[in-house]
Amino acid sequence: MRVALVGPPQSGKSTLLAAIAAAGGSRVDVSRPDQPHLAATKVPDPRVDWLADTYHTTKCIHAELEFLDLPGIDLSDEAGRGRAKHHWPGMRQSDMIVFVVRAFTDDTTAVHRGRVDPAADVEELRQEMLFADLEQVTARIDKLARAVKKPTPNRDEQQRELDLMQRLAEALENEQPVTDVIANETEAKIVRTFALLSRMPTLVVVNCDEDQLDAASDSPETVRLSARIEREIAELDAEDRQAFLADLGLTSSAKDRLIRACYRRLDLISFLTHNDNECRAWTIPANTDAVTAAGRVHSDLARGFIRAETVAFDDLQAAGDEKLARAAGKIRLEGKSYVVQDGDVINFRFNV
Incomplete structure (x- = not known):
């Protein structure tokens, strides 16, 4: 990031x-x-340091x-x-x-x-970013307006994008959230390609x-x-x-x-892994499922995903180690759709 x-x-x-x-x-x-x-x-992240001290790993890798x-x-x-x-x-x-x-x-x-006026400086920067986005969208409108006049196979697609760009331009001019004019995921995907500053x-x-x-x-x-x-x-x-x-x-x-x-602000969380050699924190967006998190570690883990052996860090720390956490019933087997939580310590079971 x-x-x-x-x-x-x-x-x-x-x-x-x-x-x-x-x-x-x-x-x-x-x-x-x-x-x-x-x-x-x-x-x-002191949780990573605790894992390194507890399991005496040779590497301790922070995000x-x-x-x-x-x-x-x-x-x-x-x-x-x-x-x-x-x-x-x-x-x-x-x-x-x-x-x-x-x-x-x-x-x-x-x-x-x-x-020395912090609020005025921020507002001026925001307005300039808004104007930069409007310039970008306007340039795209001009290009699409010329393109739809030609009888090309993708003319209907270009017309739909032109309609979207015109709605975006109006929203930017009125300083309205552009998300208000996005009708579906297809339009959202198009808008993401522009990396609008005002949406960041x-x-x-x-x-x-x-x-x-x-x-x-x-x-x-x-x-x-x-x-x-x-x-x-x-x-x-x-x-x-x-x-x-x-x-x-x-x-x-x-x-x-x-x-x-x-x-x-980025809505990010960290999950943790460890083995004999290293412990590590992995950064993922909140609401990420287990199979996607597995792919963050290695594509083979996602491809051959079986289960995610999971324990909350606080439960692991309170127990002292995984053996005691397992005895206390704190370790769970989660499936692909499990939503990973911040601080989950995970061992991915897989077969490729």
Whole structure:
């Protein structure tokens, strides 16, 4: 999964990306503000660590999330809007957009457009994304309108798509959800190929001062953090890091809160597997059935699926190990249609 970090110049996106990378033990060069930067980070999950400690596996593999830091988007003039268009493909190829907006005060960092107004920055970005989608749909309408004038074998199909595009354009112009004009799965499939920016899951990161930090003020749509402090925290060892967070009145780093927020917005969960060599967390969409989850591990598991031997992590941890969990009747055999739950520890039975 890839998350695009989007925001005005001087909003702190690159500082945040550097902090995310450093917290994961890597480094990313963010010295070129005119270039995109990419960093991958492990998804914190103490359940995987517990499995590794309990079963003494040689490998402990956490799920990963990619963050793409795009150059600052300056919408103050036509030249800036033209440059912004070069970044739409990177956003469309991502799974989610995180708006990083400035609320911090710093006399050494220039204020973009002479204002510090997070809400206005987010609204401006949303409107520009809406306009980009409308341009894309309008271009398709023009092409289809010419095509349906010709007596081709797929003319009826093109006419149906043209009708859909016209409904989409009207919805975008009126700032209505495009889902309201999608009539069936065939139309939904067509719309998905356009990767409309206005349909993507979004999250707002408010980059604020230290005295404005309050994890309790986070919401499903917003995370408050200080990218500068996060970068300082990332440079500390684990023990000093926890002490630093405690001094700030926080129980976890903003990086961890950001990742969890992204998972919620993307509606993702993790299931766990382990064997003699490794334990691992696997990321899947919520409401995924067992056979699809098996295919996430290996195609052979899905092709020869028999049963999913399943135990909830909390039940496994409470029992101490699988032998005791089985004795307590906590291990279940589930079929193909079983909907995998977050934290399920699964051993897939299969035959190929």
